[in-house]
């Protein structure tokens with residue numbers, strides 16, 4: 001009944017190649033695709049190897065990395081989807097395959113390639129979680145031997161929601177209280193007036209009796 005959740009970040013960074021350096025190549029960008037723990041921690045203690053499968057236009061598109069850092073640096077001209085297969089130290093834990101769209105360009109809102117930010121490095125990373133349910137013994141030992149990085153804690157959406165809901169409720173109560181006070185003043189004045197009128201009628205009645 002054990003579940004271990006290990007947060008990871010995978011994706012790529014890309015920079016424009018200085019064109020003078022590659023006169024007889026159509027490669028425009030240099031990129032690095034990687035998979036790591038959050039905050040850049042390496043995951044080599046429980047990952048045996050990572051297989052990056054690049055586009056077929058690359059020679060040996062299947063790149064196997066057996067030691068951290070689990071990353072591939074290449075140059076190229078185009079964007080494509082690649083797969084990242086993680087195999088764990090214990091073979092009985094089934095591999096996890098991630099998919100990433102390699103990004104070389106930054107885009108405008110309309111989908112066109114941004115020319116203004118052409119020289120800035122482009123980054124495209126995704127957060128994900130490796131979930132191990134009842135992992136094999138050795139994997140369990142190794143995972144629990146090291147502290148598992150966690151995201152900085154922030155108020156949970158739930159508590160934020162209840163704080164907001166509480167403030168709304170308080171505002172409604174104050175508003176209702178104010179309305180009740182207002183009504184009470186109106187009724188009190190009306191009551192005073194009627195009492196006074198009644199007194200006058202009584203006085204008049206006494207006078208008539210006499």
Ligand code: SLL
Nearest residue numbers: 055057058075076077078079080
């Ligand atoms: C496109 N569908 O047309 C994509 C494919 C492939 C990118 C992009 C190869 C470099 C090399 C390279 O950059 N391939 O030949 O070594 O945009």
